[in-house]
Amino acid sequence: GAGVSQTPSNKVTEKGKYVELRCDPISGHTALYWYRQSLGQGPEFLIYFQGTGAADDSGLPNDRFFAVRPEGSVSTLKIQRTERGDSAVYLCASSGPAGSGYTFGSGTRLTVV
């Protein structure tokens, strides 16, 4: 597609529930990144995919967070047993060859009540 698409744009869930956030990168972009942005903060790195594999998942806060990219295109960020502290905007970005820039999606605002 023309840009990075993230769905849903907003998600409200109850504490303890499971959620999935989807990212559809720019066609042909091999690298895909997930970031989490809490209110008043800069985005924090979560995980980065090069193709289908997670090249760096050092930013995932704990084992409740998991992400996949099975066909090297669309990625899903999965959060189990959500907690109120997981409330944030989750941003996805993709990039092409090394040295090229990043294109960000509009984010998914997750609210855990």
Next chain:
Amino acid sequence: AQKITQTQPGMFVQEKEAVTLDCTYDTSDQSYGLFWYKQPSSGEMIFLIYQGSYDEQNATEGRYSLNFQKARKSANLVISASQLGDSAMYFCAMRELYTGTASKLTFGTGTRLQVTL
């Protein structure tokens, strides 16, 4: 580890004036890239300008210029002729270049710019 510091949580500037947003960084790498992004209230991250660590000239993109002082590890953003539409959060970010897997961006905490009449 890389670190980006933005010491100005908020800035005001009058329309048509220039403003400088500060950014300092810390890295032990020789090759790195510096970015500035704008984030309006709608939430999307809009790329503004990029400076590579080996670029000898300061980057410019229209009304945006990057004042790159490598020895001081600073990469300040200068916006000339401010417009009301420039009101937004501004983030400085850095990434390593040409390393095996670490291409992630590290962001600062941001500066909220408010342009006034």
